[in-house]
Amino acid sequence: MALAPIIVTSFPKSGLHLLAQMMRPLAEPSPVFGGYYSERQMTTHENGGWGPGLRRETEVLKDLNDLQDGEQVWGHLAATEPIAGFLEDMGWPVIFLHRDLRDVAVSMAYHIESCDERNFPHPRKWTYRALPCHERRIQAVIEGYAGWPSLRDWYRQYAAWERLPWVLTLDFEMLREVPNASAIRILEYLRERTREVWPAGLEDDMVESILPEGSPTFRAGRVGDWKQEFDSSLRELAVRELA
Numbered sequence: 702m703a704l705a706p707i708i709v710t711s712f713p714k715s716g717l718h719l720l721a722q723m724m725r726p727l728a729e730p731s732p733v734f735g736g737y738y739s740e741r742q743m744t745t746h747e748n749g750g751w752g753p754g755l756r757r758e759t760e761v762l763k764d765l766n767d768l769q770d771g772e773q774v775w776g777h778l779a780a781t782e783p784i785a786g787f788l789e790d791m792g793w794p795v796i797f798l799h800r801d802l803r804d805v806a807v808s809m810a811y812h813i814e815s816c817d818e819r820n821f822p823h824p825r826k827w828t829y830r831a832l833p834c835h836e837r838r839i840q841a842v843i844e845g846y847a848g849w850p851s852l853r854d855w856y857r858q859y860a861a862w863e864r865l866p867w868v869l870t871l872d873f874e875m876l877r878e879v880p881n882a883s884a885i886r887i888l889e890y891l892r893e894r895t896r897e898v899w900p901a902g903l904e905d906d907m908v909e910s911i912l913p914e915g916s917p918t919f920r921a922g923r924v925g926d927w928k929q930e931f932d933s934s935l936r937e938l939a940v941r942e943l944a
Contacts, residue, residue: 705895706768708743708788709775711798712859713750714808716873719911720798721775723876723884726906727891727899728773743776745784745858748824750777753849758783780861789867794894796887797862800873802852802943803927809852810839836932843935843942853942867894874924880908 709724711717745761746752758781765787768774778784780797788795813829823829828847832838845851863870869890876883884904892899931939 704771704897705791705793706770707773707891708765708778708793708795709773709798710743710778710795710859710862712800712805712856713777714805714812715798715800716876717775717777717798719873719876720796720871722911723880723907724773724775724796724887725910726903727887728771743774743778745779745781746777751823752855755779762787777859779858780865781858785861785865789865792894794891795862795865795868796890797859797868797870798873798876799863799870801925801927802856803931803939804873804923804925805856806839806842806852806939806943807927807930809842810835813838813842835930836935839930839935840938843938851942869894877924880911881905884908 707724707727709717709720711720742749743761743764744750745755745758747754747756761778761784765784810829813823813826814835825847829838829841832841841847842849843852845854849855862868869887871883871886881904884907887907888899888903891897927939
């Protein structure tokens, strides 16, 4: 039986490239279990997942339906009912990466501030850059600004993945601090979900494949970076908006 497609998804700036690196050894061609690492990305939002508009669900569903056996894809797929329903009906593995939204807010602000338009795209950078300082840009990310929803409302479109029992939810923090345990969880999930025989020792290959500096969007990748970035007003805002 051919290996089913594997879907790896996250909310933007949650460490998706790090997880994609860890997953790569599972997708390299092999006479044992086959599979390959897809070059295409899956997004429900326009502008490569940055929105604010949504792509038509019929387009997203067509993209998913076109996936080949063994193809591993990653991107920013929101957990809409049609998309989640399609993936559940297909029985494909879905891995969702979650991150502390306070750290997401910091990472988004730096993304917007970057002059690297190729690796850090955003359709309205100039609007955010017009704000007086870094802290106010973090505030704008959290509260919503220039047509973008608040971070909490935006994340709600993805949060349903965490409640679906057939989806594996991983924490970015665990991925960074105990990668071996994360790799073992992924393999256990895939063995159960795909009913395939995965070679022993793959968790070591997965951990060794992590190279944060090799990601085009890598900045710091630290856990708890918000503690150094938030002033008192941002801390109060986070309690109200992100608790």
